[in-house]
Amino acid sequence: MTIFDYSNGVLRAESVPLPEIAQKVDTPFYCYSAQRLRDNYESFSSAFNELNATIYYAIKANGNQATIRTLAACGAGADIVSVGELMRALEAGIPPGKIVFSSAGKTEDEIKAALIAHIYQLNVESMPELKLISQIATETGTTAPIALRINPDVNAGTHEKISTGHKETKFGIEISQLYEAMNLATTLPGVSFKGFTMHIGSHINDYAPFREAYSRLRELVEDWRARGVKIERLDLGGGVAIPYDKDDETTPFSEYAKIVRETVGDLGCHLSFEPGRRLVGDAGILVSRVLYVKDTPSKRFVIIDAAMNDLVRPAMYGARHSIIPVEFNKSGETTLATVAGAVCETSDSFGDDFALPTTIKAGDLIAILQAGAYGSAMSSTYNARPLIPEVIVLKEVFAQTRRRISVAEQISWDSIPKWL
Ligand code: LLP
Numbered sequence: 001m002t003i004f005d006y007s008n009g010v011l012r013a014e015s016v017p018l019p020e021i022a023q024k025v026d027t028p029f030y031c032y033s034a035q036r037l038r039d040n041y042e043s044f045s046s047a048f049n050e051l052n053a054t055i056y057y058a059i060k061a062n063g064n065q066a067t068i069r070t071l072a073a074c075g076a077g078a079d080i081v082s083v084g085e086l087m088r089a090l091e092a093g094i095p096p097g098k099i100v101f102s103s104a105g106k107t108e109d110e111i112k113a114a115l116i117a118h119i120y121q122l123n124v125e126s127m128p129e130l131k132l133i134s135q136i137a138t139e140t141g142t143t144a145p146i147a148l149r150i151n152p153d154v155n156a157g158t159h160e161k162i163s164t165g166h167k168e169t170k171f172g173i174e175i176s177q178l179y180e181a182m183n184l185a186t187t188l189p190g191v192s193f194k195g196f197t198m199h200i201g202s203h204i205n206d207y208a209p210f211r212e213a214y215s216r217l218r219e220l221v222e223d224w225r226a227r228g229v230k231i232e233r234l235d236l237g238g239g240v241a242i243p244y245d246k247d248d249e250t251t252p253f254s255e256y257a258k259i260v261r262e263t264v265g266d267l268g269c270h271l272s273f274e275p276g277r278r279l280v281g282d283a284g285i286l287v288s289r290v291l292y293v294k295d296t297p298s299k300r301f302v303i304i305d306a307a308m309n310d311l312v313r314p315a316m317y318g319a320r321h322s323i324i325p326v327e328f329n330k331s332g333e334t335t336l337a338t339v340a341g342a343v344c345e346t347s348d349s350f351g352d353d354f355a356l357p358t359t360i361k362a363g364d365l366i367a368i369l370q371a372g373a374y375g376s377a378m379s380s381t382y383n384a385r386p387l388i389p390e391v392i393v394l395k396e397v398f399a400q401t402r403r404r405i406s407v408a409e410q411i412s413w414d415s416i417p418k419w420l
Contacts, residue, residue: 003033004285004369011326011367015396018287018326022365025389025400027289028306030376032062032401034070034394036283041074044275047257053271056100058238059085061276061373062284066392066401068092071279077120079238079274083110086117096120100235100272102149102199104129104170108136115142121272123149123197123235125172130184130191137190144190147197147235148173148181150220152213156201156239159317165200165213172198178220186229193229195269196220199237203277207256210239214263221267234264235272242281244370245320253278277373284372286311287326290364291342300337302356304366307341308348309382311368311375315347323354326365333358339366343383376402381410 003014010017013031021031045055056079057071063085068078069092077098078089089099099119103110104126111133114122124130124146137144151172154165164171173181185193200213214236221231243250264271288306295301313319323339334355341348350368360366376390387405391398 003036003283004367006328009328009330011324011328013285013393013398016393016398018367019365021391021393021398022287022289022326025391026404027287027365028304028310028388029287030284030371030388030390031287031398032064032067032280032284032372032390032392034066034392037067037070037280038074040279040283041071041076043253044273044278045075047253048260048271048273051261051265051271052269053273054098055279056098056235056272056274057279058274058276059089060377062280062375062377063088064376064390064392064401065092066390066399067280067372068094070392076279079276083107083113086110086113086119090117100147100197100274102197102274108132111136111144112140115140115144118142119145121145121147121194121233121235123147124185125149125170127173127177127181127184130181130188134184134188134190142190143192145194146185146191147195147233148178148185148193149197149199150175150178150217152198152200152216154200154209154213154216156204156209157206158201158203158239158241161317162202163200164202165198165209175216175220182224182229195231195233195235197235197237197272199274200239202239203241204239205241205250207251207259210256211259211263214259218264218267221264221269231267232270233272234267234269235274236260236264238274238276238278240275240278242277242370242373245322279373281373282370284370284375286368286371286375288366288368290360290362290366292362293337293360299352300335302337302339302354302360302366304339304341304350306368306388307343307383307385308345309343309380309385310341310388311350311371312378312380313374314350315345316378320351321371322369323350323356324367324369325357325360326367329357335360343385381405381407384410386410
């Protein structure tokens with residue numbers, strides 16, 4: 001079933017016509033499909049059925065409680081990067097024993113909170129961090145289950161801002177320093193060494209770098225086992241791409257699963273995955289209303305009420321999300337248009353050459369697709385704009401899962417010192 005599809009010329013989320021939601025919550029808003037979240041989880045997990053594997057959803061991609069709860073109910077754990085995400089995961093019902101903590105900059109308080117909660121694993125990114133974890137574990141009378149994040153020095157072949165597996169980046173421990181790190185990991189008090197972890201980048205469509213990285217991981221496991229170290233766990237990170245634009249071709253997911261099986265599948269390790277985008281990206285859209293159609297001698301601008309503060313991916317990574325009208329007449333003509341928001345920056349553009357109905361006018365609704373991952377999660381109040389609502393749909397019902405955060409509320413976060 002296509003989750004966001006037209007029926008009688010009107011775009012629906014599952015069985016709910018989007019104009020109905022727009023009328024209830026006003027625009028712009030994010031809309032997620034619970035069914036698509038479940039399907040995405042199922043298709044990811046079933047690819048590893050015969051392996052001993054757990055999926056830790058990278059909640060940075062979309063931290064709404066309803067999103068996390070939906071995936072938790074499917075069996076997902078959580079990959080977190082802050083104490084804030086720890087709170088979000090626990091609140092949404094993910095048990096501590098199904099939480100892994102990745103981050104190159106864990107604070108003392110965050111490490112303490114993770115240890116006291118007894119999470120499944122801390123993914124360690126540096127030797128100073130390892131020493132601090134040991135110290136805090138000793139002080140709190142806990143034992144930290146740790147995995148060392150390896151920087152395999154692999155070029156992930158994705159956007160440079162989201163490539164994390166080559167040695168110029170801040171992520172993980174370089175293989176040349178692994179001997180020293182392993183010495184610490186296997187001898188420091190308060191830490192229990194479980195295995196290795198890797199995350200080489202995000203939105204990776206050519207899977208060759210995964211093969212290279214996981215092969216390196218295999219060599220390390222064999223090498224350290226030969227030295228008598230017990231290696232029970234491998235965390236393979238996230239990073240699998242999804243198609244954004246209608247012309248994007250993506251490698252089938254089965255290829256990724258094959259690489260995993262061929263490189264590390266037979267090592268007898270428990271495998272962890274940390275997908276974000278692959279679980280939530282195509283389960284969400286951003287619905288916005290046209291404010292103005294501005295025809296100039298050089299091009300047509302469609303100015304909408306969503307902007308870069310609501311969805312920053314086009315401005316930040318040059319990402320292109322498909323944009324389609326909510327009401328669609330198959331036989332109608334289209335005109336190419338640049339779609340932009342109201343923020344006072346040229347970078348506030350969702351891109352050029354979107355084929356939108358020639359008759360498009362102020363008040364019409366449009367949908368920006370594949371906005372479920374790193375959309376709402378990266379939104380801001382830039383230009384004193386409200387944070388927009390989120391809605392989840394299941395079959396013919398929908399519910400608002402985050403209310404609009406008004407500017408009045410934002411003003412109340414500030415204070416003016418008396419002496420000013
Ligand atoms: N694990 C770790 C350690 C990560 O740093 C990330 C993402 C993930 C898992 C999940 O990766 P995914 O499966 O979603 O690719 N804001 C960017 C993406 C940043 C990804 C950061 N780390 C974007 O909008 O494209």
